[in-house]
Amino acid sequence: MNVRQNKLVSLAALGLVGGLALSACGGSDAGESGGSDAGGAASGGYAELTGNLAGSGASSAQNAQTAWSESFMGLTQAEGGDLTVTYDPTGSGTGREQFLSGQVQFAGTDAALDEEELASSAEVCNDSQAFDLPIYISPIAVVFNIEGVDSLNLTPEVIAGIFAGDITNWNDPAIAESNPDADLPDLDIVPVHRSDDSGTTENFTEYLSENAPDAWTHGPVETWPIDGGQSGDGTSGMISTVEGGNGTIGYADASQAGNLGTAAIQVGEEFVEYSADAAAKAVDVSPREEGREENDIVVELDRTTTEEGVYPIVLVSYLALCGSYADSAQGEAVKAYASYIVSSEGQQAAAEAAGSAPISDELSSEAQTAIDAITVG
Amino acid sequence: MSTADTAPEKERSAPDTMSSGGRRAGDSVFSVLSIGSGLLIFVTLAAVAIFLTTESIPAITASREFSGTAEFSLVEYTLPLVFGTVLASAIALLIAIPVSVGIALFISHFAPRRMASGLGYMIDLLAAVPSVVYGLWGGVWLVPKLEPLYVFLNTYFGWIPLFAGEPTAPMRNLASASVVLAVMVLPIITAVSREVFLQTPRLQEEAALALGATRWETIRTVVLPFGRGGVVAASMLGLGRALGETMAVLMILAPGATFSLHILEVGRHNSIAANIASKSAEASGVDMSLLIFTGLVLFVLTFVINAIARWIVARSGPKS
Numbered sequence: 001m002n003v004r005q006n007k008l009v010s011l012a013a014l015g016l017v018g019g020l021a022l023s024a025c026g027g028s029d030a031g032e033s034g035g036s037d038a039g040g041a042a043s044g045g046y047a048e049l050t051g052n053l054a055g056s057g058a059s060s061a062q063n064a065q066t067a068w069s070e071s072f073m074g075l076t077q078a079e080g081g082d083l084t085v086t087y088d089p090t091g092s093g094t095g096r097e098q099f100l101s102g103q104v105q106f107a108g109t110d111a112a113l114d115e116e117e118l119a120s121s122a123e124v125c126n127d128s129q130a131f132d133l134p135i136y137i138s139p140i141a142v143v144f145n146i147e148g149v150d151s152l153n154l155t156p157e158v159i160a161g162i163f164a165g166d167i168t169n170w171n172d173p174a175i176a177e178s179n180p181d182a183d184l185p186d187l188d189i190v191p192v193h194r195s196d197d198s199g200t201t202e203n204f205t206e207y208l209s210e211n212a213p214d215a216w217t218h219g220p221v222e223t224w225p226i227d228g229g230q231s232g233d234g235t236s237g238m239i240s241t242v243e244g245g246n247g248t249i250g251y252a253d254a255s256q257a258g259n260l261g262t263a264a265i266q267v268g269e270e271f272v273e274y275s276a277d278a279a280a281k282a283v284d285v286s287p288r289e290e291g292r293e294e295n296d297i298v299v300e301l302d303r304t305t306t307e308e309g310v311y312p313i314v315l316v317s318y319l320a321l322c323g324s325y326a327d328s329a330q331g332e333a334v335k336a337y338a339s340y341i342v343s344s345e346g347q348q349a350a351a352e353a354a355g356s357a358p359i360s361d362e363l364s365s366e367a368q369t370a371i372d373a374i375t376v377g
Numbered sequence: 378m379s380t381a382d383t384a385p386e387k388e389r390s391a392p393d394t395m396s397s398g399g400r401r402a403g404d405s406v407f408s409v410l411s412i413g414s415g416l417l418i419f420v421t422l423a424a425v426a427i428f429l430t431t432e433s434i435p436a437i438t439a440s441r442e443f444s445g446t447a448e449f450s451l452v453e454y455t456l457p458l459v460f461g462t463v464l465a466s467a468i469a470l471l472i473a474i475p476v477s478v479g480i481a482l483f484i485s486h487f488a489p490r491r492m493a494s495g496l497g498y499m500i501d502l503l504a505a506v507p508s509v510v511y512g513l514w515g516g517v518w519l520v521p522k523l524e525p526l527y528v529f530l531n532t533y534f535g536w537i538p539l540f541a542g543e544p545t546a547p548m549r550n551l552a553s554a555s556v557v558l559a560v561m562v563l564p565i566i567t568a569v570s571r572e573v574f575l576q577t578p579r580l581q582e583e584a585a586l587a588l589g590a591t592r593w594e595t596i597r598t599v600v601l602p603f604g605r606g607g608v609v610a611a612s613m614l615g616l617g618r619a620l621g622e623t624m625a626v627l628m629i630l631a632p633g634a635t636f637s638l639h640i641l642e643v644g645r646h647n648s649i650a651a652n653i654a655s656k657s658a659e660a661s662g663v664d665m666s667l668l669i670f671t672g673l674v675l676f677v678l679t680f681v682i683n684a685i686a687r688w689i690v691a692r693s694g695p696k697s
Contacts, residue, residue: 059658093661190545195632196655222659228644230545231631233655240516241631244547 046336049081053333056088057095057108060199061136061317065089065108067353072340083333092199099320100124105334107320108136110199112289112298121322128323128375131296133367135341136317136350137357139279140204141254142263145242146170148185152263153178153271156211159263162249163191163208164216165226170247178266185247192241192250193224195231203315204251210303211312251313254279255355265313268306276357278311284360285310295323295370297363314357324375331376338374342367426676433670439663455671457634459678461646465551465626466619468640469558474612477563481570482596497571504564512628515557516549520629523556524548527641542639549631551640554648557625562615569614573607574600606690613686617679623650649675 055065069085076083090098092109099107100117102124112132113121121130142159144152149170158174161167167174170187194201199222206220218225230248232238235256242250242260254262254274264271272278286302303312321338325331340346347358359367437443440451480500484493527548530540544550577600585595632647632655639645649671657668 089658091659091661093659097661188545197659199659227635228633228642229631230547230549230643231633232549233627237628241547241549244521244549246546248547 045079046076046081046083047079049076049083049329049333049336051083051329051333053083053085053106053330053337054088054104055086055095055106055108056090056098056104057320058092058110058199058317059089060110060138060315061108061354061356062087062089063354064136064350064356067349068337068341068346071349072337072346075340076336085333085337096320099130105322105325105330106338109318109320110202110315112296112318113320118296125322126324126326126375129293129296130320130322131293131370132298132318132320133338133342133370134283134297134299134316134359134363135319135367136315136354137279137283137359138315138317138354139254139274139276139311139357140200140251140313140315141257141274142249142251142265142313143239143242143257143260144249144263145245145247145260146185146187147246149182150261152182152261153266154263155266156208157215159265160208160212160215162189163193164218165191165229166215178271187247190230190245190248192230192232192238192245192248193226194238195224195233197222198234199315199317200235200251200253204313206301207303207313253315253355265311267310267312268308270308272309272311274311274313276351278309279314279357280360281307281310282312282314283316283363295373297366297370321371321374323373326377328377331374335371335374335376338371339368342371429669429673429676433666433673435663436666436670439666449667451667451670454634454667455649455674457636458647458649458652458671459674460636461551461634462620462648462650462675462678464638464640464646465555465558465648466616468552468555469562469619470612470616472556472559473563473566473615474608476559477566477611477615478570478608480563480567481574482600484567484571485574486592486596486600497568500564500567500571503560504568507624508561508622509624509628511557511561512625515553515625516628519557520548520553521546523553527552531641538638539640542637542642542645544641545643548641548643549629550643551630551646554626554630555640557629558619558622561622561625562619565618566608566611566615569611570604570608573604573611576607577603610686610690613682613689616682616686620648620679620682621650621675622648623654626651627654649678 065087069087073083073085087108088104089108092111095104095107096109096113096117098104100120109132113130118129118131122128142154146152152175154175155178158167158178161174168189170184170189176182176184201224202220202222205216205218205225208216209219224231230241230245232241232250235253238250238252239256239258239260242248242252243258249263262274264273266272282301282305283299285305285307286299289298289300292298298318299316301312301314301316305312319338319341321334325334341350342359342364344358344361344364347356347364350356351358437451439447440449441447442451480496484496484500488496524546527544527550531542531544534540581599581603582595585599590598626648630647630651631643632652633644634647635645637645653668653672657665660668
């Protein structure tokens with residue numbers, strides 16, 4: 001509600017500023033079209049943008065994509081452009097398929113394009129290669145609902161033990177060890193998982209299998225590997241299930257945690273609460289995946305980092321773009337839209353709408369360089 | 378189906394009955410329209426069947442049953458879903474039928490006329506509530522309310538397999554889903570049963586009363602035997618809705634894939650429709666094809682159940 005209102009207000013304000021600027025310009029319509037760009041977005045000149053821009057892919061970034069496309073269309077309209085941006089949350093796999101067959105101009109995906117896909121991209125990408133940009137970082141919180149317990153410190157081994165079903169009571173000594181001050185009840189632990197296939201599950205289990213391979217033996221998986229148990233459909237189903245029980249624990253988009261307690265996770269010697277900064281830092285401390293082109297920015301998340309203040313359970317979603325677009329109107333539109341997404345303004349819009357962690361300035365400028373290199377026509 | 382069969386006959390016989398004036402434009406337009414509508418149903422149904430079949434072929438050929446090596450098995454994947462779907466629907470019917478027949482009898486034979494029409498209107502309204510609303514209501518409000526009942530059943534009637542096992546809160550189990558399904562199919566069964574009960578020949582009822590039967594005896598000896606076929610047909614209509622119900626089940630049930638009879642345990646069952654809805658967002662390739670195959674199974678399942686219903690209705694029809 002609030003976000004929506006804010007958006008409306010800001011749109012109205014933009015419209016007003018645009019109108020004022022136009023009237024101030026009077027008769028001289030010399031190349032000042034970018035000057036009225038009140039928001040200070042990465043590149044002005046939205047007035048030239050027309051047509052349709054279609055994207056599809058991961059549902060994880062759906063809320064962010066909706067926020068981006070809405071405010072971006074608002075920006076272009078305020079300058080007299082006429083561009084429609086749509087995003088269809090068909091799932092990462094389908095999104096990449098549609099992108100590589102030329103049905104959509106960009107894709108959102110939880111997994112970057114692989115070697116084979118990159119090789120096949122020349123056909124639809126005007127003989128250039130496609131590339132990925134990390135645009136959406138979402139911290140995954142470990143949420144719990146235990147009467148009388150507000151905060152909890154958990155080591156990776158304990159989390160893995162709980163979700164694998166080996167630690168079954170909240171008064172287990174393994175939990176008490178890292179929570180000397182908490183008054184842990186004699187209560188059954190009810191682990192809750194996602195019943196649908198989900199990138200959240202995949203990132204969470206990847207974290208478990210890398211940090212506690214002995215306790216979590218199922219590897220990184222998209223579909224929950226253990227039969228039975230409590231589960232919920234989608235993030236909202238997960239949250240309502242955890243809220244509905246006592247002694248429940250689950251994992252979910254941190255932005256959706258609501259009133260539930262969120263556990264601090266052991267990183268190195270410390271216990272780290274999730275925060276936008278700590279999540280963005282997880283991407284910054286991680287190395288780039290090797291063997292990729294310079295513009296193809298794919299991070300190999302370092303889940304086992306011991307660096308201070310890093311929250312390693314994050315989900316990173318990518319934007320897949322072509323290195324070159326044959327249709328110049330479309331190409332310009334893609335460049336402008338992608339620039340908006342990686343700009344601090346766009347990242348802030350996503351943080352408000354979807355609770356994501358904005359990417360760091362450094363990463364943002366690297367992404368911008370890659371976008372600027374897209375050739376058009 | 379019958380529309381398409383009889384329509385051409387009417388057209389053929391038309392010149393005979395209207396030989397003097399010849400055919401008017403309106404007649405031919407109307408006959409084309411009605412034949413078209415009749416055919417449209419066929420075409421739509423065929424299109425759905427063809428889509429389901431062709432799209433599920435990749436999953437069928439890639440499955441362990443056919444290729445011998447694949448890691449997934451059609452039967453292992455589909456059978457628990459079929460079991461969950463049928464079990465949830467059966468329990469829903471078990472709850473809904475007695476209540477529906479009671480409501481229908483009350484409306485048709487007990488309630489004062491003004492109240493009866495008001496009540497009938499309310500029942501129809503219940504049928505118009507979208508399933509996602511039932512899902513929300515069930516998941517948020519009903520599930521916590523049912524918890525004490527489940528704990529009671531589990532503690533004292535745990536020796537009955539249905540109520541055995543270890544229920545854990547929140548009670549997002551098959552029993553909760555069935556209760557909500559029962560509420561959803563209730564209006565359908567009630568509406569049809571009410572109409573059937575109202576058709577009971579007035580003379581038979583009066584004859585029973587004249588012979589000294591009480592109201593209950595009249596209903597037992599005249600109304601219920603007359604309406605039996607109708608109630609069965611109504612139940613099958615309701616079953617059709619319960620089998621295909623997606624949103625409500627999806628929002629209430631914590632799914633699993635077993636053949637467990639323990640309806641109070643969480644994470645043991647799932648329904649075909651809810652499984653498709655929850656998995657299709659991120660599915661592609663063979664996974665999608667597998668989901669479509671389960672859709673085909675559901676399609677066939679509803680056909681079979683409809684056929685059984687028709688057979689029962691036809692068999693019990695002449696008796697009344």
